[in-house]
Amino acid sequence: MTNAPPSSIKLPAVVGLALAVGGLIVLSWWMGQQAYHWLPVQASTAAPLVDGLFSFETALGTFVFGGVSAVMLWVIVMHRADKYDESDAVPIEGNTKLEVIWTVIPLVVVMGIAVYAMRVGETLGSVGPMEHIHLAQPAEDQGGYPGDRLPAEQIEVVARQWSWEFRYPGAKVSSTELHLAVDQPVTFRLVSEDVIHGFYIPAFRLKQDVIPGRAINFNLTPTREGRYRLRDSQFSGTWFAANQADVVVESLDTYQQWLKQSASQPLQAGISDAVQQYEDRKKLKSPGWATVVPAPPPQVNVPGSNTLPHDA
Amino acid sequence: MTSASFPPNYGHPEEGSWRRYFTFNTDAKVIGIQYIVLAFFYFMIGGLLAMIIRGELITPEADLVDRTVYNGIYTMHGTIMLFLFIFPVLNGLNNLLIPTMIGAPDMAFPRLNAVAFWLVPIFGTLLIASFFVPGGPAYSGWWSYPPVSIQNPLGHFVNGQGLWLTAVALSGVSSIMGAVNFVTTILRMRAPGMGFFRMPIFCWTALAAQSLQLIGLPALTGGAVMLLMDLTFGTSFYEPEGGGDPVLYQHFFWFYSHPAVYVIILPVFGIFSELFPVYSRKPLFGYVYVAVASFLIVGLGLVVWVHHIFPSGVAQWMRNFFMFSTMLIAVPTGVKVFAWLGTIWRGKLRLTTPMLFCLGGLFNFVFAGVTGIMLATVPVDIHVSNTYFVVGHFHYVIYGAAVMGIFAAIYHWFPKFTGRMPYEGLGKVHFLLTFVGANLNFLPMHPLGLMGMPRRVSSYDPEFAFWNVLASLGAFLLGVSIIPFLLNMLSSWVRGDKASANPWNAIGLEWLLPSPPAEDNFGENVPTVIARPYGYGTGLPLVENQTAYEQALQEA
């Protein structure tokens, strides 16, 4: 039996492979850059960190997916059986070295990504204590809203079916439009009066479920002036999709002006699209299936708007 | 020399008429077909619901159906697709393949098998009936998170959510019956010579998946029972007013429902592992590693559930722990993916319909794996969780990989169990429409999620319109793609070419049986296994006296 010559890989194959891998690396890097465009504008301190992690994952993912797809394409084109060839291929049953390589390398890579992500999470430091509380009692029974007992900088967010109320205890202002001062850290206290809601502002890259029976502290720092969307992200019933509010990030001066002016506004019905849609629906002959009745719109100093154009 | 003698009706089509498929029949091969056909019936219903969803979402406003109707429809779409399509169809494949692949005459408990099947149309009817009770069906998504799921606006004792919970509980009973059966069969009824490391990978992954069912389902049942108590009897396990905790439900729910996704994908991994060798004429690369990886996935799959609820009421340390555990699953999964690449590399590929579905499925799966890694990292997940990014991810896995794998299996084993050949041309058309439709439907969901479009919405801000239109077009294409499949199945079964015992020239015990096999498969003549599976190119026989079996099959 003759020995096969030591398996030397041909030069064109090495060059071709190097070019392909090189090309894939370039493509991956490029996709990583593109990834930033798929995301909304960066409007909080969290956004660049989250986007950076996502961009890195996109680049890595492009490399892996691209590599696997390239191999599959190569095989489909180059390793097809001839038309009438019914015979078997070379019976290669495995390769332990290869198994070790493609176990260890992915292990190291995914653990590396996890560590990177953990550091990002720590830097964000967005979620705070999540104490259990008694569900909100009528204000009269408690001698005032819970928000009255919060530190001045905190904003209490009350989620309902289907509206968002924002209370500024320090300034004694309430609104259904969230105003924030740019570059000022803010702590929210998230409470729900009925079911689970999701406090989600895509431009900030932050989201926290609002759980009835708990008061959850949530921190962020907006970094870009503009008008952004706050969307309910945890299914909360019939008008879940319409439970959206606007977030206005403005300069500190403008913000403080707004607070001062709002404090003197009389209470009026805030925004709750569900209320009007519920009324319209009642007029229909066959409106649909059963629904929970929307909570009355919160009484606030400033309703604001949720129909103006928003940046993200 | 004694030649293998086969049972009397060997070589002729099964004597039984089509009527036996509508009876309480204990033959696993009949039950398998019953499961699969019933599952596709529900697939059509779930698919119709999907068409309505995408019809609503092709425009920003909620203008097609009332919001309550939309919410009921998306809830039932998910519920039907999971509990009435994918789990039953996989149990159907288990019934057909496990006994024949291991040389057993039937399942360990044939009557239990039939009972488990007949529970499916029972709870299926309950679920469909919920559309017609006052108040409509369950409407809070297939998760049924309290408190919203148990608000029960009309206050009736019998309501959509209650029917949903009852149906899901019955589904759990049916699945556990099946799991006890499949596990006992695989552990105790293998042919002589078939040690664990001579067992086909499909049986390994079935064993792994069914173990997950046994461990995980009772947790869901417990959580669901408590939810039903809250809904119907006014207890407060999850109601904050009574001291309960809604997040507790989430933990119960996901403790099962995460492993459930491995229950779905592991058999598909098994299908890929069976088919790539056949259509590349090469052994499965690293058989032992692929087998063991199935159980690494089982172990890890039980400790990752919190990644579904990162933004919920869970503390930061918990988010970190589960991020690390989730990341680890990529490793055994990667081992399998690389094994399949190693199998097809330098193979002699035949791009038949089953192979095309496997290749397409693998392609989609790797893409889904990449987005899965993204979702595993907490900071990114906080942004995209509960958005269309997740919907895109899981539909890539479920439709793009699992359903395509199931189609591959059906085309591949159709000749064996019906005795007819499916039409190859229609099969390729089905593949093309499915592959294009799935990618067109689910790829646009990723930018939508990144831009901040929440999931489960009946209306959305206008900036999301472009990608939604593309997604809806893809969905309609998927709807059309079912037509060549149904045509193929029906007409092939009735008037397709007669199939030989081994039309694909594959290696495996099931291919040493006639097409279709006799009721008791090998009967008295169970072969003794003498080699590992997938010995393509080695020229070695799989069983003792293999030529005797092949000769007998030829002579029939």
Added chain:
Amino acid sequence: MTLSNPPNQEHGHQSHNLTGFIIFLCSESVIFLAFFSGYALLKTSALNWLPVGVEGLEVHAPLINTIVLVSSSGTIYLAERFKAKENMALFRGFWLLSMAMGAYFLYGQYVEWSGLKFGFTSGTFGGTFYLLTGFHGLHVATGIGLMGLMLVKSFIPGNYVGGEQGVEATSLFWHFVDVIWIILFLLIYVWQ
């Protein structure tokens, strides 16, 4: 040269029943584990665990019940030993005794329930208490039923020709029910 069949295929499916039953029991234990962990989580995170007017649970009578139930595991084991020695009279005697002890346990549970000052809907404490004890009681009742069935079948001639998997499975189930109770007792009555 004939092709041989593996032995288990000649005995049909009879020999697999115990395997299947053990697998089922392992799965069933998870539902109890789920309820146990739910109880523990709700108890540790509750603001007010016990309902108004309830100071705690009385331990004395449940302790007696526990002793009776755990002892019945002993008596059922003895019954099996007598059966192995083919002493059918003592087998049936101790079997019946185990059933009686189980029935006493259920009676004791009923007495305790009727004396309690809180109901199923009295907050999470009431809900979890009745859910756990009720679900367990259901299993005790099932066990007694299975034992009754086995007792009746023991009079059928030739009943044990194919093996005694029914008796084995039933006694396994009974031990299972006992272990669950011990954990339950520690969780609900001891840890107060």
